[in-house]
Amino acid sequence: MASGLELDRQVCFALYAASRAVTQLYRPLLDALGLTYPQYLVMLVLWEHGPTTVKALGTALDLDSGTLSPLLKRLEAAGLVGRRRRADDERSVEVRLTDAGTTLRERATTVPRKIAGATGMRAAELEILRRDLTRLTESVGTRRLTPDIP
16 A cells, blocks of 8 residues: 655655766766866856856855855865855955856766767757756745644
């Protein structure tokens, strides 16, 4: 008799397992670039948008400054980004790519294609999946449940 508590029926487990599997696909590719997965995400934002404030990076990646600051320190120590206070607002820190960070972009251009190929899914399927996951994230992000478990 199904109770709804079977592991293979849980959306949360399917998402967790998929996330782990995809992140593991990235590992050897990102190792070759000298990046961790979270560092890669930061670099993606910078490659796409250019100089960005720490606050804007946090918003784009849904990360708080306590998580983002150590990532940025390691990227800075690796010579890929630079940080400086904005002249027009001392409270705001701007992050920008160094020449090495900009150069790394060229090496990273094969990553999305290799990951897509490794999934065994067609481009249209991956786009539908990405769109559905984005919609799920947005929908769940606005809801809060209250436990009524006895």
